[in-house]
Amino acid sequence: MKGKRVLSLILVVMLIMLSMVGCKKNETFTSDQDAEGGADGKVTIKYWVPFASNQYIQSLNESEMYKELEERTGVHVKFIHPAEGEEMEQFNLMLNSKELPDVIQTYAGQYKGGMDKAIEDGVYLRLNELIDQHAPNFKKLLEEDPELARQTMTDKGNIYAFPLVGIDPDEPAWWGPVFRGDWLEELDLEIPNTIDEWYNVLTQFKEKKNAKAPLVFSSRGIDPYGTIISAFNIGPGFYKKDNVVKYGPMEPEFKEYLATMNKWYNEDLIDKDFPTRDSNGRATLITSGDAGAYISEYAVVDQYQAAIAATDPNAKFIAAIQPSLKAGEKVNYRVVNERNGGYEAVITSSCKNPEAVVKWFDYAYSQEGFMLFNYGIEGKSYNMVDGEPQFTDLLTNNPDGLDFWTVCNKYKLEVGPYLRDYKAVPGFTDIDLDCMEQWTKAGTDHVIPPVNFTPEESETYSDIMGDVATFKDEMVLKFIVGEVPLSEFDNYVEQLKALEIEKVIDIYQEALNRYNNRKTN
Template sequence: MAKGKKLLGLILSITLCASLLAACGGKAEDSSSAGTSGTQAEANINKDGFPIVNDSITLSVMGPDVGVAKWSEMAFFKEMEKKTGIKLEFKNAPNDSFETKRNLVLASGDYPDFFFGYQFKSADEVNYGGQGVLLPLEDLIDQYAPNIKKILDENPDVRKSITTPDGHIYTLPKIDLNAVWYMGPMWYNGEFLKALGYDKVPQTTDELYTYLKRVKTEDPNGNGQADEIPLTSVKLNDGIRMWLMGSFGLGYEDIYADKDGKVHYAYIEPAYKDYLSYMNKLWKEDLLDHETFSQTDEQKGSKGKNNQVGLFQSYYAYFMTGATEPSDKDPMYQPVSSSIEGTPVVAKHPGLAKGAFAITNANKHPEATIRWIDYLYSTEGAEMLSYGPEGMLWDYANKDTHEKKWNETPDGKDREEYRGSLTPDYGIVVPGVANNDVKNGFISDFDKWIDEENKEKLLPFARVPFPSVYLSESDQQTVSATRSDLNTFVEQMEAKFITGQEPLENFDKYMETAKKMGAEKMVGIYQAAYDTWKQN
């Protein structure tokens, strides 16, 4: 149970949302009329140090409740109140219905002072920022948020990615510039590699084919039965599609930009046929699990626990194998090259999750609010947000180097569940920063091994496939409608091509249909947005 909850937190912490929320009207006000800029605000606010305000103020905040503890009872918020002099009134809604509740609030015009811990979609930022519901933050950042300003000055791609086409910053992201994985990696069964005499993982598509063939025919689990499954998946949506398409030069399993700045939709590229041909070969020779397009995650997992699978995707290998502890016995997959020049390519995480914080035009103290959130972009603030206040779940082993150590949890509680009762940074995306100083002391030997695997096998080939761009409302509607129909068609045809229900001789006909459905028009929209992003 604890492992599952940890995985949920890991996955959600790096989730990037791209779909469109229905636009709901709100009470628009001129953003210049919001707040108390001027002598009154300047007299009460301290531009550095703590407390933030000399006379206590109260702000309302809306955010998603994952059900572990009430925000009003969390030690993080209590400590922030003592530190800053800012009291908070909490307007939470359950996480599974938060999007609906948030939209109702935005439609009502009765806004909280700020939103915390849920991603505004790019279209929301353009919509509600343009209406004046969300305040522009760039001037506040320049004057009152030195931690955020330093990050944006040092990382211009981050600044570009949170600046809307009208030149404003309306929301703040979660930033983790050390993030590597766009999706969880693939892993080799270490026992199989050892049994088959491998001292390094396959490097090319031909070598990968040979490995999968040997798994099928040489009984590497040693049970005397031909029950091995070389490669398994759930509809290829678990990441296998992305990793294998990279072997044929396709930068991501959807929209990506190449090194020359040209935008592509992977499923209408000529190299996509090479990918399909390779996967069809694996299917025909029973090297790709024939239940791939019909099984559930649970069914896939049971095969891993039975020690049947040679290559698989999972966030960590031990989640798939059923081991109780992480280890380095199952090596990370290294993306394999093909005969296509420049392969493999690897999609790298862009290092930020947008839309995790916003100030509304109801806020009469935006200067104090931006100072409050700016603390979470410092190492000390990020430590408290990640783990709760010092002295509870953790203590400093060396404060100068930010090395930390775990404390015993009360009554033997599970550490992750206890952490979720101290801080809202559990199962949702929160604003702030993650870096090695924040994690110092909590980096296990397994974490260090993962870092080494990343450096050796992924980072040499990795690049961010496409930046986080903004689309106009009309372009977003066009893209959303096009993608809805197009992705369904593409996935259906992928399964048919791979399983042989549709001969690859019909690939050109498939391409024509995809283009008629709007694939090229969608690429044009993203090309324009990408060009604007570059010039921003």
């Protein structure tokens, strides 16, 4: 307790007795100077974090999981949630007021000038030494995975936050192409693997199934995760080859991609209204039976399957690998689940007991913390069945008729700084598993890791990329629909250069070099 100078003999005896019977629940976390400065001997953390409330849980202060965590650790958390839609404004107001909570999550990375400057300014704490001394579970994760360590530090070597960490360094891809499997079977067609095979299948869908949109296409003309463009050995935006940064939409191969998409568009193999069709319109095409192929995430494939089965019980969606130009070639760009999954929580300089807060965060990366954060409380939100955790009806068949995502944050944590199991959701369907298997066959060699820009680089990037993105998006659509002939491609590239795209490529290159040179031990 605050103001206490000497532990009483009685307390010493009590602690020894507790340790003898194995009850160490609060021993690591209690302190005679807590994070908030309370007078009850219990550590209290003021924790600022955005939260999307719903009819089931209004605040993480109502979380049964965090109440259980308090019982285990002796740490009480007072969550502060900014108003939804005003997070950035309230974050800036909080910084300007100098009245900081102990912890800031998710928006902490918006500090002007970046994390190193926040540490230099004395606003956020450097955590390297604190983690080394008080976070053995988190420290072990960093030691075992140098890439995670690189993703968790700045270019100056500062570890600045506790992030969401995926338990699987090779978490499967969640985005990729899907085809009408029942149509393929009916037409005696194999699942297509190359661009030419895609062309043949889409043509058959148009001619023999009267598909209004054989392929449902991104409104920007480029899939953001490179699903088709990766076949041409480039990325959809900035990418790397042998650690040399390039910009896909200005490479010579991009002209080949545009020529292919223009051909498919002219032959009605792509949704004719793709530039103006929104997500609801694309979903309607798919679930009404007017589409033969699309690109999406596996959770949405489940929803589409359920919706189309209501009117066509024979309809069946199946996953395909990302196409290549030639049979057997491996593409090298796809969606990547970085092991540092974000949702980073920093400890501020206002925290009076950072050692206790670091220990509290570290629990979320332990085996016990892993089960609590991912599955909740055994006997309430999950039970062990044949050695595996299974959610109870409270989450999967809620008595109030609410879905899993509405109720989950009351009993576990959907996302945040902990060791996360991507499988900690109601059981994956066969479609989900097939999607993961097929989509993960693509490589990631061309994907740039999560690099950091300096404040000056960030300013230059913002000044340039707004105009570049606007021009590029406009021209891509014009090339695909034929408003501008591909004979103008070289002029398009020269205009990108005039807009100083090469400066941004250089910025990415410098940032990638710094990232690769980070010392992880």
